[in-house]
Amino acid sequence: MKVFLPPTSYEYVTVHKVQDHDVATASDVLAVEEPLEIRIGFGPTGQREYRTLSITMRTPGHDFELAAGFLLTEGIIRTRQELHGVIYCPDVEKEEERENVVRAELAPTAMPDLPRLERHFYTSSSCGVCGKTSIDAVHASSCPMLPTNGPYVHPDVIHQLPAKQRAAQALFEQTGGLHAAALFSPEGDLLLLREDVGRHNALDKVIGAALLQEWLPLHEHVLLVSGRVSFELVQKAAVAGIAVLAAVGAPSSLAVSAARDFGMTVCGFVRQNRYNVYCHEWRLRLPTTDSPTTH
Structure with missing residues (x-):
């Protein structure tokens, strides 16, 4: 899978490399981090209103997505x-x-929920909203029901995902400083990958690309993220209709609680030929297991 790297997504710097007592000057590559202001235009033709919706720190590239x-x-x-x-x-x-300010033009008939424009977003693990309230709010506002008849994924497919994702991470290969989100088929074919300094941005880029290509809902896709799984990532995946979420890192307790309620299968610590399944393991059709042990 060939990945195009926008020249604005990385930059070269001079560093001093220290090894034991030796110091050498060398060139290094850094992932760029810059603010992106997202504005929206909405309302009937001739009566359009414009507002700033959010400012997020991101790696330039795929800004519209x-x-x-x-x-x-x-x-x-x-x-x-x-x-x-x-x-x-x-x-x-x-x-x-x-190139750090984008404007999304909504259809004249699309009227956004204005109170939500006052920044009522769950973007931080310290937002002060209790877990049950957060899950109920997502259910009520934007989360569709996830399928109860699949997709079914062979357990061995999950093992293959990190290597395929890493092989397609061109920017990470150069900088070592980026998160990735990738969509796969249930058979493990890589379909779409995006990178960013922010985990949530990488996922929004993937979901945005799928939205613009009219792929949604993503019921027949598997999502792999490169870091840990937060409530926010589960929420975003659920809104896009993703029923199987795998991660190289660990999920949080609220992420697992939300996934159980949404009907989403969550796998964590997917690395070194192992992983944990935290909920809705039926999609993997796992063999019969022994009773859990305590340590």
Whole structure:
């Protein structure tokens, strides 16, 4: 899978490499981190309103997908038809900032929930909202029901995902400093991958790309993320209709609680030919297991 690296997504720097008592000057590559301001335009033709929705720190590249995915996973839009398009905002004063501000134009008939524009987003593990309230809010606002008849994934397929994801991470290979989110078929074929300094941004880029290509809902796909699994990632995956979420790292307690309620299969610590299944293991059709042991 060939991956295009935008030149704005990385930069070269001079470093001093220290090994034991030896010091040498060398060139290194860093992943770029810059703010992206997401604005929206909404309302009937001739009566459009414009507002800033969010500012997120991201790696430049696939910015329109990031904005589209963010709008969907935060419940601002529900379908591709509600989004007319995304552009770099033309009325930014400083030229150097123009590619750091995007504007999503909603369809004239799409009216966003204005109170949600006041930044009622669950973007932090310290947001102060209790777990049950968070899950109920996502259910009520934007989360569709996940399928109860699949997809079914062979347990061995999960083992293969990290190596396939890593092989396609061109920017990580150069910088070592990025998260990735990747969509696979139930048979383990890599379909789509995006990288970013932020875990949630990488997933929003994947979901945004799928939204713009009209793939949603992603019921017949498996998602792999490169880090741990937070409640936010489970919520975003559920909104996109993803029923199987695997991760190289561990899930949080709230992530597992949400996944149980949403009907999502969650696998963690997928590495070194092992993994844990935290809920809805029936999609993997695992062999009969012994009773759990305590340590």
